[in-house]
Amino acid sequence: MEKKAFSKSIIKLEDIQKTCDTIIQKLRHDVHTVLNRKGGIVGISGGIDSSVSLALTVKAFGAENVIGIMLPEKDSSPDSKAFAQKLADKFGVKTIVEDITGALEGFKCYQRRDEAMTRVFPEYNPVDYKSKISIKQNVLMQNIPSVFSLTIIDKKGEVKSKVLPIKEYLQIVAASNFKQRCRMSMLYYHAEANHYAVIGTPNKHEVEQGFFVKYGDGGADVMPIGDLYKNQVYQIAEYLGVPKEIINRTPTTDTYTMEQTQEEFFYQLPYELMDLLWFGWENGYEPAEVAKALDLTSEQVAHVNKTFERKKKTTEYLRMAPMREYR
C-alpha cells in the first residue's frame, strides 16, 4: 500500500466511534475471557488519560462493574481529587479515596527525596520550599541527551535552579517512584478484593518513550489507550463526554510540590507536535517531508528523531518482562 503523504492531520481519527467500539470490544474480551475478571479498577487522577481510560472501561463493563480509585498524597494538587470526583459523577462510577501519604512515610519516600534535595541546596526544606525537577534543553535545537535540573522556590517566590548531580537525581527519582508503586499496590488490592482487573492508563507516548514507573503506573493488566497518540486521547475524550475542565487542563505529573508539566519533566515538546513527530519517525517518513508539513527545518526533525531513538532504546528495560530463560 502506498504511504500517505505526511500532513498535520495524518493521525486524526476519522471514525472515532469505530475506534472506541474496537477498543471497548477488545477490552471486554481481554478482561472477561482472557483474564477471567468481571470488571475494572481504574486509578483516577483527574487527568485526561485516566479519564478516558475510565470512560472506556465504563462503556465496556457498565458503571456498576467499575470502581474509580483516587490516590492522593500530601504533595498532590487538591484539584486532582475534585476533577476525579467530577469525572466519576459524570459516568456514575463508585469511588474510593485512598490517601497513600502514610504508606509513603513508611517507605521514607519524602525523607529520602528531601535528603537528596538538601545535598543540592542545603537551604532546602519541604516546609519553606516547593520543588521540581525538569529538563532545560531544547530538543528541537540540538541533539544532546537530557540533563535534569532541580528547581526550588521559597515562600517569597525566589527561584533557584541547579543541574542535578547523578547520585542525587537517581535518589530523587527512586524515592518519588514509591508514589506510583504504592498506587499500583492499592489498585491491585481493590482489584483482587472485587475479582476485577487493573485498567492501566498510560498512553502510547508514555509506554513507548518510557515515561512510566516499572511496576508502578506501568503495572496493570490491560492498557486500553496504550496505542493512542495524545491527540487521539483528546478526540476520544470529547466524543465520550469527559468533562471540559479535564480536557482543558495542562497535563502535569502531580508528583513534585511545584507545578510541573509533562513537557518540562520529560517530553520537551508540546504534545500536538510530539504526536506528529513520533508518527513521522516510527513510520519512516523523511525528515524533509515532516519538516515541511510542520514548519520546521529538516535538521530540527533529525534532532528530535535521534532523541526518540535514544529514548526508546534506553527505556527498553522498563517494558521488558523479567528474563527467565536461564537454561
Place this chain on the structure above:
Amino acid sequence: MEDKIKDYVKRTAAVSANFSINNDTLLFEEGLFDSMGFMSLINFLQEELKIQPNDDELVVENFESINAIVAYVNKKQAA
C-alpha cells in the same frame, strides 16, 4: 586535564571493542553517551575538575567531542 577527560570518555563511553574514539569523535551523534552517560560526565567534571556547569551551558557545542569538552573546561577555569 585533557588526558583525564580523554581517559574518562574512553573508559565510560558505550562503544564496542573495535570502535576507536579520537578527539573529534562526535559523542552524541555516534550514540556513545545517553542521558545517564551525559549526567555521569558532568558529575566527573564537577568532582574531578571542580567545574559547575550552568543550565544554559548544557549545549551540544560544549560537550559534542573530547576537544569541545576540553575547550569548555579551559573556558570555565579561565573565567
